[in-house]
Amino acid sequence: MPRTALRICPLCEATCGLTLTIEGAAVTGARGDREDVFSRGFICPKGAAFGALDSDPDRLRTPLVRRDGRLQEATWEEAFDAIAAAVPAMVREYGPQAVGLVLGNPNVHTMAGALYPPLLLKAIGTRNLFTASTLDQMPKHVSSGLLFGDPFAIPVPDLDRTDFLLLLGANPVESNGSLCTAPDFPGRLKALRARGGTLVVVDPRRTRTAKLADRHLAPRPGSDALLLAALAHTLIEEKLAAPGALEESTEGIGELATALGSFTPEAVAPACDLTAAEIRTLARDLAAAPTAAVYARIGSCTVEYGTLASWLVDVLNILTGNLDRPGGALFPLSATAPAPRPPGPGKGFALGRWASRVSGHPEAKGELPTAALAEEIETEGEGRIRVLLAIAANPVLSAPDGDRLDRALAGLDFMVSVDPYLNETSRHAHVVLPPPPPSQSGHFDFAFNGFAVHNQARYSPAAVPLEEGRMDECEIHSRLILAVSGLHGAADPAGVDELAIQATLAKETAAPHSPLHGQDPARLAGLLTGGSGPERRLDLLLRLGPYGDRFGAAAAEPPPNTAADGGADGRVDRAAAGPDAGVAVPGLSLERLLAEPHGIDLGPLEPRLPGVLKTRSGRIELLPDPIAAELPRLRTALADRPAALVLVGRRHLRSNNSWMHNVPALTGGSNRCTLQVHPQDADRLGLTDGGRARITADGGSLDVPVEITDTLRTGVVSLPHGWGHDRAGTRLSVAAATPGANVNQLLDGTRLDPLSGTAVLNGFPVVLTPLP
Numbered sequence: 001m002p003r004t005a006l007r008i009c010p011l012c013e014a015t016c017g018l019t020l021t022i023e024g025a026a027v028t029g030a031r032g033d034r035e036d037v038f039s040r041g042f043i044c045p046k047g048a049a050f051g052a053l054d055s056d057p058d059r060l061r062t063p064l065v066r067r068d069g070r071l072q073e074a075t076w077e078e079a080f081d082a083i084a085a086a087v088p089a090m091v092r093e094y095g096p097q098a099v100g101l102v103l104g105n106p107n108v109h110t111m112a113g114a115l116y117p118p119l120l121l122k123a124i125g126t127r128n129l130f131t132a133s134t135l136d137q138m139p140k141h142v143s144s145g146l147l148f149g150d151p152f153a154i155p156v157p158d159l160d161r162t163d164f165l166l167l168l169g170a171n172p173v174e175s176n177g178s179l180c181t182a183p184d185f186p187g188r189l190k191a192l193r194a195r196g197g198t199l200v201v202v203d204p205r206r207t208r209t210a211k212l213a214d215r216h217l218a219p220r221p222g223s224d225a226l227l228l229a230a231l232a233h234t235l236i237e238e239k240l241a242a243p244g245a246l247e248e249s250t251e252g253i254g255e256l257a258t259a260l261g262s263f264t265p266e267a268v269a270p271a272c273d274l275t276a277a278e279i280r281t282l283a284r285d286l287a288a289a290p291t292a293a294v295y296a297r298i299g300s301c302t303v304e305y306g307t308l309a310s311w312l313v314d315v316l317n318i319l320t321g322n323l324d325r326p327g328g329a330l331f332p333l334s335a336t337a338p339a340p341r342p343p344g345p346g347k348g349f350a351l352g353r354w355a356s357r358v359s360g361h362p363e364a365k366g367e368l369p370t371a372a373l374a375e376e377i378e379t380e381g382e383g384r385i386r387v388l389l390a391i392a393a394n395p396v397l398s399a400p401d402g403d404r405l406d407r408a409l410a411g412l413d414f415m416v417s418v419d420p421y422l423n424e425t426s427r428h429a430h431v432v433l434p435p436p437p438p439s440q441s442g443h444f445d446f447a448f449n450g451f452a453v454h455n456q457a458r459y460s461p462a463a464v465p466l467e468e469g470r471m472d473e474c475e476i477h478s479r480l481i482l483a484v485s486g487l488h489g490a491a492d493p494a495g496v497d498e499l500a501i502q503a504t505l506a507k508e509t510a511a512p513h514s515p516l517h518g519q520d521p522a523r524l525a526g527l528l529t530g531g532s533g534p535e536r537r538l539d540l541l542l543r544l545g546p547y548g549d550r551f552g553a554a555a556a557e558p559p560p561n562t563a564a565d566g567g568a569d570g571r572v573d574r575a576a577a578g579p580d581a582g583v584a585v586p587g588l589s590l591e592r593l594l595a596e597p598h599g600i601d602l603g604p605l606e607p608r609l610p611g612v613l614k615t616r617s618g619r620i621e622l623l624p625d626p627i628a629a630e631l632p633r634l635r636t637a638l639a640d641r642p643a644a645l646v647l648v649g650r651r652h653l654r655s656n657n658s659w660m661h662n663v664p665a666l667t668g669g670s671n672r673c674t675l676q677v678h679p680q681d682a683d684r685l686g687l688t689d690g691g692r693a694r695i696t697a698d699g700g701s702l703d704v705p706v707e708i709t710d711t712l713r714t715g716v717v718s719l720p721h722g723w724g725h726d727r728a729g730t731r732l733s734v735a736a737a738t739p740g741a742n743v744n745q746l747l748d749g750t751r752l753d754p755l756s757g758t759a760v761l762n763g764f765p766v767v768l769t770p771l772p
């Protein structure tokens with residue numbers, strides 16, 4: 001008899017609730033869970049293919065260990081023995097910097113990825129940390145760190161209540177949204193228009209999202225920072241800026257006018273290839289909207305001025321008074337976030353506390369640019385990376401110059417991959433540790449609840465019991481931590497979780513503002529529930545969190561502050577109400593969450609200032625020094641001669657980065673690795689639809705099929721990423737049949753947004769020639 005089980009979808013940031021059909025141990029169907037408190041039944045083709053992805057026959061079932069140069073099936077014991085024999089000895093001989101850690105995108109989609117990498121990093125003590133963030137959203141972390149003192153304080157557009165959404169460099173109809181977790185993002189955009197709101201999309205391509213918009217502007221790629229600076233300039237110049245209540249909590253509003261002085265619409269218009277009138281109109285419309293939100297993603301981040309563009313997005317939200325108000329851009333409050341602390345000065349956010357060894361790239365948020373990984377492995381000298389731990393990462397395809405990285409990985413002394421596939425990256429590992437398919441793992445969205453457009457909490461226990469011979473990914477991580485620490489065999493992996501719990505409780509009970517101040521950590525640990533270490537840690541974070549039961553201490557607190565309906569302008573009198581006023585405390589715990597399998601609704605987003613601020617001043621720092629120092633560089637862009645042809649990426653609904661090309665249900669049709677070219681450019685260059693072209697940039701050349709389409713502006717071509725599955729030694733039978741080309745081979749890794757170390761993946765110059 002088939003049965004059903006609920007599972008939050010881990011395949012993109014929308015976190016839809018799925019109802020899986022299960023026969024035996026196999027997932028044979030997936031539909032949207034209509035009772036899910038957040039996604040209300042929404043599902044996309046990837047979620048619908050959950051079963052096919054889960055049961056992909058190419059998924060590894062056992063660990064692989066390299067013997068005599070070849071990767072061979074091995075037991076878990078043999079795999080961890082091999083790691084324990086290699087890594088601690090290397091650390092003793094060469095020091096902790098000899099170990100590099102690469103964390104890829106799916107870490108934000110697993111419980112293991114949230115709970116263990118920080119412990120692993122600490123256990124090793126290396127500064128050589130590389131993640132997908134420097135191929136993605138690091139500019140936003142940096143701008144939030146500088147503005148708000150917390151790199152994770154990222155405001156999200158209040159999609160369901162806003163009157164005006166200015167969306168740049170994002171295509172949520174295909175991507176389903178990013179740094180804005182919103183199941184059925186397309187439906188929410190349609191609802192915005194249906195209620196009389198306005199959607200403006202800025203994208204050099206006429207995307208499916210742009211097709212939903214009231215207005216679509218198609219500027220030259222890479223010019224968002226200029227456009228946004230001119231919008232801010234116009235607001236100030238035309239006296240349209242109205243920060244309102246934000247004025248009190250913000251420093252540097254006055255200085256902004258001078259800093260942005262040269263970025264008039266007239267000055268930026270040629271570089272953006274928009275008219276000054278279009279820019280002024282947009283600024284006026286933004287200011288006139290009752291509420292509005294500016295939101296930008298990949299196309300504004302992975303570009304030359306990514307940090308400036310990310311900063312300017314929030315400058316606009318602040319200047320228009322829309323930051324932290326319903327209908328504007330608000331800070332979500334996740335159930336596992338630390339409980340709000342009293343407002344006041346914080347530690348602030350520092351950049352460049354250390355630098356990379358070879359090129360001297362400054363660290364950002366403790367990370368070094370992933371684009372610099374290859375040189376850190378290849379370049380001789382003290383601190384060279386000799387051992388690499390790659391968790392859920394495929395940088396050979398996702399980072400610049402995969403061929404160079406490919407060679408570098410081949411030269412490592414030792415490499416571990418925690419990955420379900422033998423792919424372009426993991427094929428270099430000495431040990432591959434495969435996690436079970438998602439149906440066999442529990443799920444909680446530690447990361448995405450912090451970026452969700454509605455506060456809620458949902459937990460899915462494993463839908464299918466762990467198969468014989470499988471190991472839960474949390475246990476893989478725990479054992480990996482023990483193995484690299486020289487504790488393999490000497491300590492119980494569950495001890496890793498208990499140590500983490502003790503450390504958190506010790507800190508909590510010592511904090512003067514905590515309701516648990518002075519309590520016995522061991523007694524509190526004894527109160528935790530959950531069938532495993534990670535469940536106990538989830539229980540702890542829920543109970544200590546902003547909605548938590550605080551182990552019963554919540555009952556002793558004053559009732560949720562009702563001053564929230566205070567101020568004359570309808571805004572919260574925050575000073576009187578205290579941090580995160582108005583947040584009811586339903587007494588969350590794992591038990592409560594398990595009792596509500598469709599999730600618990602924690603209410604719409606609410607104003608959270610000044611409680612979120614951790615700047616040294618305790619205020620929003622609107623013009624931080626590193627930003628002010630970057631503006632002259634942006635000024636030089638006003639005079640740059642634009643390249644004749646630049647490349648941008650694109651995403652397809654039935655794909656996801658580099659690892660979903662192996663499922664027949666998700667491949668084929670329009671999901672192809674073609675080079676899209678505008679008809680005028682094709683004519684000029686002598687290219688034909690279906691023909692081939694050679695595309696060349698800093699990093700090399702690719703021969704690619706041409707698709708002629710007027711959905712992009714002239715001067716721009718588009719090639720998607722995540723392709724290039726033509727390397728030997730992988731086990732991706734479906735993907736290898738239609739390998740596509742690796743767009744990142746066009747890059748040599750030297751183009752970076754300097755403040756964040758993020759690779760420029762969009763808007764770089766290319767040259768095209770027809771091939772016979």
Ligand SMILES: Nc1nc2c(c(=O)[nH]1)N[C@H]1C(S)=C(S)[C@@H](COP(=O)(O)OP(=O)(O)OC[C@H]3O[C@@H](n4cnc5c(=O)[nH]c(N)nc54)[C@H](O)[C@@H]3O)O[C@H]1N2
Pocket residue numbers: 103104105106110131132135136298391392393394395397398399418419420421423435473649650656657658659720721722743744761
């Ligand atoms: N040119 C260009 N390049 C890009 C981008 C772009 O827009 N253009 N986008 C960038 C962005 S935004 C990102 S986030 C990166 C992504 O790049 P990566 O971080 O490398 O992520 P993926 O390509 O998704 O590869 C994920 C890896 O995790 C494995 N995996 C899948 N599920 C699990 C799991 O449950 N556990 C574990 N341990 N492993 C798992 C997969 O097999 C695969 O090897 O690519 C970046 N690269």
Ligand SMILES: Nc1nc2c(c(=O)[nH]1)N[C@H]1C(S)=C(S)[C@@H](COP(=O)(O)OP(=O)(O)OC[C@H]3O[C@@H](n4cnc5c(=O)[nH]c(N)nc54)[C@H](O)[C@@H]3O)O[C@H]1N2
Pocket residue numbers: 012013105136168169170171172174175176177178202203204205207220221222223224297298299300303648649650651652653654655656657762763
């Ligand atoms: N189907 C699918 N969904 C995904 C993924 C996937 O690979 N496939 N990846 C996931 C990941 S890791 C992420 S980070 C998110 C990303 O989510 P989104 O940010 O929505 O990503 P994209 O769909 O790549 O949209 C970026 C848009 O920016 C445009 N663009 C390029 N350069 C510029 C520019 O200079 N200025 C402006 N204004 N626009 C520009 C591109 O044309 C493109 O339409 O998607 C996630 N969801």
Ligand code: SF4
Pocket residue numbers: 009010011012013014015016042043044045046047048176183184
């Ligand atoms: S939108 Fe994302 S979370 Fe929802 S079903 Fe599709 S892949 Fe899964």
Ligand SMILES: [Mo]
Pocket residue numbers: 105132136
């Ligand atoms: Mo990403």
